[in-house]
Amino acid sequence: MRIGKALKEKWGQHKALAELFIGIAAAGILILAVLLIFFDRQFYRSSGLVWGLICAALGAWHMERTIISTYGQDEKNAIAIMRLGAVKRYLAALLVIGIGAYTEFYDPISAFAGIFTLKIAAYAAPWTHLLTEKVCGSDDVSAAAEDERHSADFFGYTEAERGQLDESLRKKNKNDQESIEKMRTDFSKYYEPINKNTGEL
Secondary structure: HHHHHHHHHHHHHHHHHHHHHHHHHHHHHHHHHHHHHHHOOHHHHHHHHHHHHHHHHHHHHHHHHHHHEEEEEOOOHHHHHHHHHHHHHHHHHHHHHHHHHHHHOOHHHHHHHHHHHHHHHHHOOHHHHHHHHHHHHHHHHHHHHHHHHHHHOOOOOOOHHHHHHHHHHHHHHHHHHHHHHHHHHHHHHHHHHHHHOOOOO
């Protein structure tokens, strides 16, 4: 149960990244099938694809970390951080392709195809999201409940619980006030004569 709950929390925290990984893997399988069916030198080409897929997956992870690092930054700094992150990813992609072209250990064109799966996964993200929602089920309700629990005040009350408590206190105060007024009315005949005779209650 704890493992399942931890996995659910991780899925909620990195859902977009996980969906990108799914898109990269699906596109990579399709490209691998094409390479194995229609091209020769299968190890040479498939190894290039594998390196490209690794680069794409690391690029997706780096993209998420870059976006997270912009939180709390002003617009100018956020744009600068995003641009620097994009430059780093492009340089890494060029390095992977360049190593393949220079060493001929793997196919640089296949490596480029593997790297390009990140772009394919990004465009296919809306469909991947719909698929994961159908397979895994929507977790919006539990996420909303979790957010509400995190928004509890110092005494452990959520905003809704605090509202209910305040309303019950208002009703209780109103009932108490009505009871006090009734008691004053009921006992007025006893202490009014005393007031008239002694000037005291």
